[in-house]
Amino acid sequence: MAAEDDFEARAAVLARVESWRRRAPKLADETITMAHGAGGRAGQSLIEAVIRPAFSNPVLDALDDGAVLDIGDGRPMAVTTDAFVVTPRRFNGGSIGDLAVNGTINDLAAMGAEPAALTVSLVLEEGLAVDELRAIVGDLARAASAAGVPVVTGDTKVVERGAADGCYITTAGLGLVAPGAQLDAAAVRPSDAVVLSGTIGDHGVAVMVARGDLALAADVASDTAPLHELVAALLEAVPDTRWLRDPTRGGVASICNELAAASGLGVELDESALPVRGAVAGACELLGLDPLYIANEGKMLAVVPAEDASAAVAAMRSCEAGADACVVGAITDEHPGLVLVRTGFGGTRIVDMLVGDPLPRIC
Numbered sequence: 001m002a003a004e005d006d007f008e009a010r011a012a013v014l015a016r017v018e019s020w021r022r023r024a025p026k027l028a029d030e031t032i033t034m035a036h037g038a039g040g041r042a043g044q045s046l047i048e049a050v051i052r053p054a055f056s057n058p059v060l061d062a063l064d065d066g067a068v069l070d071i072g073d074g075r076p077m078a079v080t081t082d083a084f085v086v087t088p089r090r091f092n093g094g095s096i097g098d099l100a101v102n103g104t105i106n107d108l109a110a111m112g113a114e115p116a117a118l119t120v121s122l123v124l125e126e127g128l129a130v131d132e133l134r135a136i137v138g139d140l141a142r143a144a145s146a147a148g149v150p151v152v153t154g155d156t157k158v159v160e161r162g163a164a165d166g167c168y169i170t171t172a173g174l175g176l177v178a179p180g181a182q183l184d185a186a187a188v189r190p191s192d193a194v195v196l197s198g199t200i201g202d203h204g205v206a207v208m209v210a211r212g213d214l215a216l217a218a219d220v221a222s223d224t225a226p227l228h229e230l231v232a233a234l235l236e237a238v239p240d241t242r243w244l245r246d247p248t249r250g251g252v253a254s255i256c257n258e259l260a261a262a263s264g265l266g267v268e269l270d271e272s273a274l275p276v277r278g279a280v281a282g283a284c285e286l287l288g289l290d291p292l293y294i295a296n297e298g299k300m301l302a303v304v305p306a307e308d309a310s311a312a313v314a315a316m317r318s319c320e321a322g323a324d325a326c327v328v329g330a331i332t333d334e335h336p337g338l339v340l341v342r343t344g345f346g347g348t349r350i351v352d353m354l355v356g357d358p359l360p361r362i363c
Contacts, residue, residue, distance in 0.1 A: 027045050027049035029042075044353065047063070063258075065246070067079055068177055074176075075179065078177050079172065080108055087165060087211070091207050091209075091210035092209065092221045094139075094221075097135075097143065098139045098143035099363060102147070102224045102227075104173040109231040109300070110183075110245050111244075112231065113178070115147070116174050117149065117151075117174045118171055118173050118174075120171055122154070122155070123159060124164070125160075128167055143226070149173075181241075187242045189331065190332055191306050193331075194256075196302075196325065197230060198223070198299050199223070199324050200275065200292065200294065200299065201276060201291040202220055203363075204251070204295040220277065220283070225297075225321045227246065230300060230321050230322045238312045240305055240308065242302075246301070248362075252293075253353070256301075256339045256351070260338060260339050265333055266334055268339075272344055273326060273329070295362045303331060313325045
């Protein structure tokens with residue numbers, strides 16, 4: 001009887017939490033803060049209360065990393081756009097240049113698309129050293145060449161000293177969706193497996209260490225990498241892949257919350273299965289951060305049928321960027337709209353959207 005009472009009490013708590021989370025978004029802030037760009041609840045409120053109503057249409061309202069457009073002539077086309085304002089502009093494992101290329105490619109890959117072309121616009125601040133700009137452009141060109149995706153057009157603007165932070169990059173990407181790919185949160189089903197292509201938190205910690213203001217000396221390199229070949233291998237091995245997303249700002253936690261909200265189902269993650277490098281775990285422990293909320297720039301989260309989980313992991317591991325791929329959780333209908341983590345002690349904890357701004361300007 002006591003166990004039944006505990007279950008009912010827990011169910012009531014989950015129901016109240018879910019009711020609170022589904023309230024219509026309200027933007028109480030009178031000015032923009034850094035939290036609005038951190039990929040968490042503040043940013044979601046900004047989008048839902050200000051940006052989405054201005055442009056609302058069926059394609060935009062899906063709030064995916066890009067849009068799939070049926071132009072009536074062959075394969076559907078995917079399009080995405082992004083902006084990069086990371087500070088510092090160079091960090092262990094990458095720079096704003098290759099980050100711009102890889103981030104745009106990965107948004108296309110998350111739509112099941114093979115990238116075909118990129119556009120690049122540079123916003124430069126008066127006083128930026130030409131040698132630094134040359135290095136950034138070189139990084140961008142090498143990353144595009146390595147991924148086999150050409151930069152086909154662009155623009156350059158210069159603003160007065162103090163009106164920017166050295167260099168900002170904006171991009172757009174075009175690609176063709178893989179034949180048969182049907183990636184949609186609505187396709188996700190209870191018991192589906194959640195598969196992650198590798199370790200979490202690498203990029204966010206690498207940028208944090210590069211800033212130098214926290215006196216950290218962790219040897220962590222950013223995971224920035226293009227993932228279109230990994231996604232192609234996954235879709236070939238598991239054509240019934242349900243959903244894909246690269247967990248950048250807000251980390252795996254925020255992406256899983258987006259999935260739970262869009263699918264109307266719950267996500268359960270296994271804490272012991274989450275791959276975290278020792279240096280990343282140590283840095284997060286020192287700073288009181290949860291690796292689940294730390295940004296990645298070279299990882300893909302996939303939802304696949306449970307019976308295809310092993311094939312999905314094998315397909316990801318066939319690519320260098322997916323060497324540490326593993327199953328990290330499952331979809332459930334027991335707590336719709338919520339993300340729970342099963343801890344090593346046998347209990348569970350709710351993982352909500354990121355609140356606040358623990359790591360500003362990581363991409």
